[in-house]
Amino acid sequence: MHAILGTDIVSFSTLSDDDQIQAISIFLETINQALLGEGVTEQDYRWSPAGDGGYLTFQNVDACIKALDVAFSLWEKFENPKWTPVSGEKLRLRIGLHAGLVEEASELGRTTNIWGDGINKTARILTVCITSQILVSDEYYKTYIKGRRERQGFEFGDLYHRTVKHGVDVSVMNVTRRGSGIPESRARALRWERIGFLWRKVKEDYEFVIRDAMNSGDPVASLAASKLLLNLDSESVSANRLFSVIGKGTDQEVDYRKARHPIFGTMPPEVLRRLIRDSMPLFLSPGQIICNEGDLAGSCYFPVYGLVQVEGTNIAQPVQVPPGAILGEFSLWIPNLPRTATLKAIENTLILEISTTQFQEIIDDYPNLAKGLYGTIQQRMLENITKSDDLFPLLNNELRQNLAKKPSGCEKYEAGTRLDLTENVYVLVKGTVNISPTDQTKLTISANGQFGPETVLGIVSGPELLDGREAEVIEDSVLAHFPRATIVRLQEDSDVVARAWDRIWGERSGRIRRTR
Numbered sequence: 001m002h003a004i005l006g007t008d009i010v011s012f013s014t015l016s017d018d019d020q021i022q023a024i025s026i027f028l029e030t031i032n033q034a035l036l037g038e039g040v041t042e043q044d045y046r047w048s049p050a051g052d053g054g055y056l057t058f059q060n061v062d063a064c065i066k067a068l069d070v071a072f073s074l075w076e077k078f079e080n081p082k083w084t085p086v087s088g089e090k091l092r093l094r095i096g097l098h099a100g101l102v103e104e105a106s107e108l109g110r111t112t113n114i115w116g117d118g119i120n121k122t123a124r125i126l127t128v129c130i131t132s133q134i135l136v137s138d139e140y141y142k143t144y145i146k147g148r149r150e151r152q153g154f155e156f157g158d159l160y161h162r163t164v165k166h167g168v169d170v171s172v173m174n175v176t177r178r179g180s181g182i183p184e185s186r187a188r189a190l191r192w193e194r195i196g197f198l199w200r201k202v203k204e205d206y207e208f209v210i211r212d213a214m215n216s217g218d219p220v221a222s223l224a225a226s227k228l229l230l231n232l233d234s235e236s237v238s239a240n241r242l243f244s245v246i247g248k249g250t251d252q253e254v255d256y257r258k259a260r261h262p263i264f265g266t267m268p269p270e271v272l273r274r275l276i277r278d279s280m281p282l283f284l285s286p287g288q289i290i291c292n293e294g295d296l297a298g299s300c301y302f303p304v305y306g307l308v309q310v311e312g313t314n315i316a317q318p319v320q321v322p323p324g325a326i327l328g329e330f331s332l333w334i335p336n337l338p339r340t341a342t343l344k345a346i347e348n349t350l351i352l353e354i355s356t357t358q359f360q361e362i363i364d365d366y367p368n369l370a371k372g373l374y375g376t377i378q379q380r381m382l383e384n385i386t387k388s389d390d391l392f393p394l395l396n397n398e399l400r401q402n403l404a405k406k407p408s409g410c411e412k413y414e415a416g417t418r419l420d421l422t423e424n425v426y427v428l429v430k431g432t433v434n435i436s437p438t439d440q441t442k443l444t445i446s447a448n449g450q451f452g453p454e455t456v457l458g459i460v461s462g463p464e465l466l467d468g469r470e471a472e473v474i475e476d477s478v479l480a481h482f483p484r485a486t487i488v489r490l491q492e493d494s495d496v497v498a499r500a501w502d503r504i505w506g507e508r509s510g511r512i513r514r515t516r
Helices: 017-037 061-079 117-127 138-145 184-189 193-216 219-232 237-246 269-277 356-365 367-386 397-403 484-493 495-515
Strands: 002-009 045-050 053-058 093-100 103-107 110-115 134-137 154-156 160-163 169-177 280-284 289-291 299-305 308-311 319-321 342-345 349-355 409-413 418-420 424-438 441-448 470-483
Touching (some): 002 017, 002 061, 002 117, 002 138, 053 061, 053 117, 061 093, 061 134, 093 138, 117 134, 117 169, 138 154, 138 169, 169 184, 219 269, 219 280, 219 299, 219 349, 269 356, 367 397, 367 409, 367 424, 367 470, 397 484, 418 424, 441 495
Antiparallel strands (some): 045 053, 160 169, 289 342, 299 349, 418 470, 424 441, 424 470
């Protein structure tokens, strides 16, 4: 068990470059003076520099006992300095003293250095040490003070515990000697100063994260960062500016890149703020399931980082979805929609989950929002159908985009609605529709969130109206529609598309015969 004295200079990074160099020089000189003043020679310790501080590991029992004297000597010299920075404020230290196991081993660029749990735990003690405080671990006290030095002018405060990095527990006590160090009453009053420090640090860090994300034009990452920032500071200027940059109706000049998003971009800033405030961050481990195919959809997902894999009975090969995508957005427009696939994290992942109920409450309060939001979802659903290789194989992007433009569309239809199959071809996404291929035959077509060749109404393959002249909506349904003339033209221009629709025609024809 070796005594390790750790120390660092408070607010070192705020000093000017010249003052930082001078401060380190004074720091090392003062440590040397403190060691010599307590009779600790170069053979009695090892020095391990660490940025704006470092660690003294004492070699023998006598030197380990004197480590506490060295700490107070160091404290007193910094309280009565011969030099101060340009700011005029004297340098302050944090000092932690521990006893633990260490090992001396080879080092890069020098002979040896000290490694091990003793050094690591001393570093953790420094993280809970407040400015100008000397903290002593329970291990050091029991090994080198108890039964030896209690009556030598030291005053030890109550032992208390802190959980630090990686869940490590440290037990420490404040120590003073004849006016040196922080009085126990002050140390006790400031014991939870770390809460404020962490609060400020996290707030500052997240403001920086937002700035970086906004400059990258990544709205989902920015909104995820704003979620925690709003929890810390509900009136955060950075968060408010972010909502203005992403939200609708904010074309004024801004410092950040304008971040576009198909759903969030349709919302006014005040709506976006409310939505993110009520959202839920999900932290997922590799292999963890987000939702299963067939589950009732009650939310949509926005991956922030990590990869999500989409698997399903109608998905030939699993698909990896990168950050920034949207998953489950159709449930915002279609209530009681089952999940059409299983979502699984394949690495450490953060997802922002937004409840469809929250969306609906906002829409009820902002009726004008519904048209833009639902219009975006309808267009995305229509685009997904145009990308189906079963319906429109090998179409280039230009043809797909043209196919998804008006007069094509995606709509909700109430029960009892009659659909004209002589003018349009329909693809049923959810609901139930009857077709009448002949006067004597009725065929029921159903879908529960998934579309395909079997849900097409008004199949085009030659002049015959295979499905009859009209269809009847049996229950409230969602259908995409395309002009019949457009489908005919696509088949005339592409043999691949024509063969795909021939297959659809053949399967439907066989079903009609079986039904008869």
